[in-house]
Amino acid sequence: MSKPSDLIQGTLDVLILKILALEPQNGWAISQRLKQVSADVLQVSDGSLYPALHKLEQEGWIKSEWKASENNRKAKFYSLTRPGKRQLEKQAGEWDRLSSAISAVLHLREG
């Protein structure tokens, strides 16, 4: 089974939160955005998206409601909650720190 590793799982959470920070979306739309933004660098299967969504909802970072989608069918829309927003800020900050640390190390090696 293609269970994402911890690192990818964490990444997936941030990506979902980030996408939802822009506007509320349904699951399928999120999967489309994921494919777009990560430009297929991150291989996120549609299957691992939903468990992640359910976990984030359980944590209280996102909430869901059933609304009409663009073609007038009922779909479950997820949106960011206030704790979710803070979680995103926190995790994004961690990512920034981590990536700048890594790139600093990499520069050190090159130079």
Place this chain on the structure above:
Amino acid sequence: MGPAFERDFRGAASQGRLKRMRWLYKLRLRLRSILRRSRVEQELSAELQYHLERQSEQNRLRGMDAREARFAALRSFDGIEQRKEECRDRRHVAVFDQLAQDLRYAVRTLRKKPVFTAAAVVSLALGIGVNTAVFSLLNTLLLTKLPIRDPDNIYQLTVQRRTATSNAFSYANYRRLQNDVPLFMSVTIWDQTDFNFEADRSKIQVHGALASGNFFEFMKVRAAAGRLFEPSDDSAAGASVAVLGYGFWKRQFAGDPGVIGKIVQIERTPFTVIGVAEDGFGGAEIGYPQDVYVPVHAILRYAPGSGAVVLENPGSYAFRAMVRLKPGITMRAAGPVLRDLWPRLDEGEAPMMRDSFRPKLEISPGAFGVSGWAEFSQALIVVMVLVGLVLLIMCANLASLLLARALGRKKEIAVRLAIGANRWRLIRQSLTEALALALLGGMAGLLLAGSLTKVLLRFLPPGEAGFLAFHVDGRIAGFAAAASLGTALLFGLLPAFQSVRVPLHLAMSESGRSQGLARRSWLTRAVVAIQVSVSVVLVVGSLLFARSLQNVSRADLGFRRDNLYQLSLDPEREGIRGEKSDLLYKRIVDELNGTPGVIAAGVSRMVPLSGGMWWDAAVVPGHSIAPNEVTTVFLNQVSPAYFRTFGIPVMEGREFTGADDKTEDQRVAIVNQSFVRHFFEGRDPLGRIVNLGYGLAFATNPRYAAFRNLLIVGVVADSKYADPRETQKDLMYLAMYQTRQDINGSILVRFKPGVTQTGAERQIRALANRVAAGLDVKINPYDDVLRRALQRDRMVTLLSAVFGLLGLVLACVGLYGVMSQSVAARTSEIGIRMTLGAHAGEVQGMILREALLLIALGVAVGVPLALASLRITGGLLFGVRIYDPQVLVGSVLLMGLVGAASAWLPARRASRIDPSAALRSE
């Protein structure tokens, strides 16, 4: 929460509130997932369905045909059902589902084996029940705080004296503690005493207390009705007032508020009830809930003579004391200051101390109240350990049983594993089974604990232990629950993990009997060895206690106790005081001495071995005191014929006679041989003078004249004073009729051999009626005193014997089980051996050797374990050391014999195996 969170919410309070809100929100979500399952499931399906449809549409737009588009969409999910399960997992719903499933499964399996289930539940109920019962007693005695406000800031005072640590203080001590110690915010004292109580023409005995005027204020207890004492109530000039305990008020007056202002008779003296103390408060004594409180000075009203002594004599240590410390002062800081302060504070004692020992004032937490049950509690702790060990052995037995069952089920397990069952899930399943057993046992145990507590309380004198009666509170229920959970883990964990260690190919093979067996039987053996070692600890313990009790009961007391009776009377209670009371005592004793069938009768202030002590420093002219020498001697006041009554031989000189009865004559004393050895170093003691006590107060105060200038007129043989265990004390006897105005104490009378107890009691009653009709006389065989002194020893000895035996039996059952299993597993091997010519005896020997090896292993671990763990019993043992070789050898032999006996049946079965049948079966 991270820094971002803190930036948003600076206030700690709002942060806490927010966390709580989020927690509630999550709980709501989770509850929704569990309670509205079908709806949540439906939504999950709909959500995924929507995704599939949109993806198929998109795929079709990219040029796939309908079928292909739908498959591609499904493929991108990697199995839609697994994903749904994952979603449920993330919602933490699965755990509950599975728990319910596991429980159903457990109940089903347990019902299929009713005998096993019943046996397990009954043994667990007994094990957990006994543990809970003992714990409930300890809970009441040691773990329950006084039901007052701010109990953690009250402290108990004790004085570490040469003879013992005591919690008795004089009224003079109270004054000094209150006025001269700047560390205390307040000090209170009280004395527990039984009262004659009379109201509405009903006359009863009640638990009473003389309490200082600030007692209730100190305890921060409110009035349920009326008002409580104020300091002004407690003075020689104050009115005669009384406060009732809440329970007593409800019991005796049905909670009638009209009782306030009522006049009641306490000790035949009128007192006005001014109030009722708060519900739940029964004073600060554990096990002596107070019914009636009067101020300390009230003693002057109902007993003017002895009351004045109690209030004025600095050596009358009658009260318990508690203090509250000033804010900012800790017990730790106060301790060293108080320790050295005492000799300067205690007028009664300080001037006497010419030898090097200095008494110390000690402070300790008082939140748990003052208890006269310290010895009993100590014994209970030992009992708690014993019953804990028994429960441990029980767990081991259950573990072996479950292991054996796991063995029987390994094929089923192998099949389940082979078709993809989750190992962790299987482990959880068998743990759930253990848990179900333990919870059933625990609940039954909790129900049983009440009756078991009653059995334990049988060891205590009736009427004194009512407060220990079993009741379930949060802590007791928690203990039972924790015990159940703990036992479930103890006996369930190993079998649970073992059950899934099955090679998968077993699912296929027809006969895989001996595979994987060696390892598991190694485990069951280890469990049995542990059982043996724990029961060795129990056996060693019970043998030690048995020897100790034997030693104590056989200890030479120095006096005879056959046909000896103790008469307790209290003329002062009946209004007979002073000279009249003295005359009454003398008359009863004289008449008893003239009664046919009586050998002798006398009065004694201290009854030997009753636990009471009276001591003072002896000053013997001509005896020079060495540094660090202890010159304390123990005192008694006795009448003529006392030594004859007790059968204590007079070695030199004479007994007291009726002529030793005038205070103005030369006062006389009798000492024991130990006293002579200490102070006269072999010189003739007769005709020598001895003084009691040092210091100015003693030299000048006429009250102490009775203790100065005492002429030794006799030497008696040594005898025990307060405790059958004590090392011989230096004793000094004063003449009862000469030293004191008031005679008090017990009358002791020895009848001739052949007089029955009923006959003796009849004679005594008839005599008492003749001398003082209506006087309440209690008659007890002297053995009651000894029984009370040995009560704790008997309890521990009997219980340790019962639990030692139980442990032994359980260990043997375990041994029998594992040996039977081993024989069953080796049937074919034994068959082959016998075919090859092994005799029945050899086969038996082989099995027995195996059993003995296990026992030896258990003993090798158990003996050091016993030596290490039985240290806690130190103070309870008399005349026997933990390293007693006889006890150790005896225990090992007993274990070996009983163990071998229990292995004998399986061994015999092994030797009767029919070789041809055994070989065919494999």
